[in-house]
Amino acid sequence: MSGLGLLLVLVFSLLAMFPLRAVESNEMLSDPGLEARARNLSRELRCLVCQNQSIDDSEAPLAHDLRVIVRERLKAGDTDTQVMDFLVARYGEFVLLKPRLSWHTLILWGAPPATVLLGIVLLIVVSRRRRSGLAPETVNLTSAEEDRLAELLRDQP
Numbered sequence: 001m002s003g004l005g006l007l008l009v010l011v012f013s014l015l016a017m018f019p020l021r022a023v024e025s026n027e028m029l030s031d032p033g034l035e036a037r038a039r040n041l042s043r044e045l046r047c048l049v050c051q052n053q054s055i056d057d058s059e060a061p062l063a064h065d066l067r068v069i070v071r072e073r074l075k076a077g078d079t080d081t082q083v084m085d086f087l088v089a090r091y092g093e094f095v096l097l098k099p100r101l102s103w104h105t106l107i108l109w110g111a112p113p114a115t116v117l118l119g120i121v122l123l124i125v126v127s128r129r130r131r132s133g134l135a136p137e138t139v140n141l142t143s144a145e146e147d148r149l150a151e152l153l154r155d156q157p
Helices: 003-017 032-044 061-075 080-091 103-132 143-155
Strands: none
Touching: 032 061, 032 080, 061 080
């Protein structure tokens, strides 16, 4: 690889380490404390268009609208919890990148640990069966069966 190629790889690798922010300068609040709160909240909210990006990272128009709503609610004096509750009431739990633990998200939170536990139990059962000799035992062939097997193997190309 040429020197230019290595330089390009290095530059793009460095750029990948620093995520680009989609927050526009006209969205930002003049109060640094409120802006910091808005950015923290934006990192916890899902872009409903991109789905696996926060609204802080997304350039989608809907993400822009959500960032504006967050800032408007904060300027109106809402707490962080009130802002999140407002957005969940308006868009549903899907708007949260980390869903809250509740009865209807229990399967979402419980499935991974349950799968790990099931895997551990299966490993224990299989290893105990192998150690205790419950594995299928080998069957010895009779001399007629051995002769037939040898004949079949000889006929193979």
